[in-house]
Amino acid sequence: MKFIGRVGAGLENIDCEFAASKNIALIAAPEGNSNAVGEHALGMLLSLFNKLNKADKEVRNGMWLREENRGVELDGKTIGLIGYGNMGKSFAKKLRGFDVEVLCYDIQSSVGDENCKQVSLEELQKKADVLSLHTPQTVLTEKMVNTAFIEGFEKNFWLINTARGKSVVTKELVLALKSGKILGAGLDVLEYEKSSFENLFSNDQMPVDFKYLIQAENVLLSPHVGGWTIESKEKLAQTIVSKVKATFAS
Numbered sequence: 001m002k003f004i005g006r007v008g009a010g011l012e013n014i015d016c017e018f019a020a021s022k023n024i025a026l027i028a029a030p031e032g033n034s035n036a037v038g039e040h041a042l043g044m045l046l047s048l049f050n051k052l053n054k055a056d057k058e059v060r061n062g063m064w065l066r067e068e069n070r071g072v073e074l075d076g077k078t079i080g081l082i083g084y085g086n087m088g089k090s091f092a093k094k095l096r097g098f099d100v101e102v103l104c105y106d107i108q109s110s111v112g113d114e115n116c117k118q119v120s121l122e123e124l125q126k127k128a129d130v131l132s133l134h135t136p137q138t139v140l141t142e143k144m145v146n147t148a149f150i151e152g153f154e155k156n157f158w159l160i161n162t163a164r165g166k167s168v169v170t171k172e173l174v175l176a177l178k179s180g181k182i183l184g185a186g187l188d189v190l191e192y193e194k195s196s197f198e199n200l201f202s203n204d205q206m207p208v209d210f211k212y213l214i215q216a217e218n219v220l221l222s223p224h225v226g227g228w229t230i231e232s233k234e235k236l237a238q239t240i241v242s243k244v245k246a247t248f249a250s
Contacts, residue, residue, distance in 0.1 A: 029235075029236045029239035029240050029243070030085065030086040030087065031086055031235075031239050032227075032232055032235040032236030032237075032238070032239040032240075033226075033227030033228070033229070033232035033235065033236055034086035034087050034089070034090040034227075035090055035231075035232070035235075036226065036227045036228065036229040036231065036232040037087045037090060037091070037134075037162050037226045037227045038087065038090030038091040038092075038093065038094045039090075039094060039229075040162055040188060040222070040225070040226035040227070041091045041094075041132055041160050041162045041186075041226065042091065042094045042095070044160055044162070044186030044188070044220050044222070045074070045130060045132075045158070045160055045186060046074065047186070047220055048158060048184045048185075048186050048218065048220055049071055049072040049073070049074060049158075050069075050071035050072075051069045051071055051217075053220055054069065054217045055069045074098050074100060075098055075099040075100065076099060076100070077100050077101075077129040077130060078100065078101045078102075078103060078127045078128050078129050078130070079092075079095060079100050079101070079102045079103070079128065079129070079130045079132065080103050080104070080105070080124040080125075080127070080128030080130065080131050080132070080157075081102065081103070081104040081105070081116065081131075081132050081133075081134055082104070082105050082106075082121075082124070082131065082132075082133050082134065082135055082144075083104075083106060083133065083134035083135035083136075083163065084104040084105075084106040084108075084111045084112070084116060084118065084134065085106075085111075085134065085136075087134040087162070087163070088104060088106075088116070088132075088134035089113070089115070089116075091132060091134065092104070092113075092115040092116040093115050095115070096115060101117075101127070102115060102116040102117070103116065103117050103118075103119045103123070103124050103127060103128065104116045104117070104118050104119070104124075105118070105119060105120065105121045105124045106118065107140070122152075125152045125153045125154065126153075126154045127154075127155075128153065128155065128157055129155060129157055129158065130157060130158045130159075130160065131153070131157055131158070131159050131160070132159075132160040132161075132162070133145070133159075133160070133161045133162070133163040133164075133167055133168075134162070134163055135163050135164065135167060136163070136164065137163075137164040137166055137167070141163075141164065141166075141167045142166050142167065143166065143167070143168075143169050144167050144168075145159070145161075145167055145168040145169060145172075145173065146169045146172045147169075147172040147175065147176070150172065150173075150176045150181055150182065151181070153181070156180055156181055156182070156183050157181075157182060157183060158182070158183050158184050158185070158186075159173070159182050159184075159185040159186070159187075160185070160186045161185070161186070161187050161188065161189055162186075162188040162189065162226035162227075163189065164189055165187075165189035165190040165191040165192070165193050165224075166191050168187075168191065169191075170190070170191050170192075170207070170209045170210065170213070171209045173185065173209075174209045174212045174213065177212070177216060177218065177219070178212075183218065184218035184219065184220075185213075185218070185219050185220070186219075186220040187213070187219065187220070187221050187222075188221075188222045188223075188224055188225065188226040189224050189226075190210070190221075190224075192207070192210060193224060197223070
């Protein structure tokens, strides 16, 4: 038996069927960076609510705008999570320090715990003020956040995506941002990642919807670093080693 360790949460970039045909065992390590992802999601949410990136840029440019940067408090809000595995559980745990209701929807049953109540998708869409994605990339999640899905929410809401870029249809996200249905978005992942990201900024190849995102004051972007901390680098490697050792021991 050969082993391939994936230092991260997903295996979607690996041909799993081919690996199995060659008797290669695949090992992922979502436990290793779940804490980092939970902290990153919380950081993005608080930054959006308090307009921190906008205010920071303005102060650096000699602007002292207080009323224009009046924030929103997290207390009293309902946070909806789609996907309640390692990443979702980590984010829910971080939210325990706030007076919020945390709901989750997951295709697996009975995954709720003391930090989060599992509900139907319909109930989540009815109650959520914030939607945070914590799903793998599958046929069910690709292009999941589209216009029909967004309009299914009863309230205008905030979106956090630290999961997979292809889960969100960028064009339809932009339409929702323009209409105010989505109040703001924190995106650690983008659907453009597979191609060279830097090429988007040259040769007039930048999609018009991405141009909107990089100019929008209510959008916060990061380069898929939600699980990319000094601590998670060690935890990820150790998780892979522990799983390989456990497999040989069994």
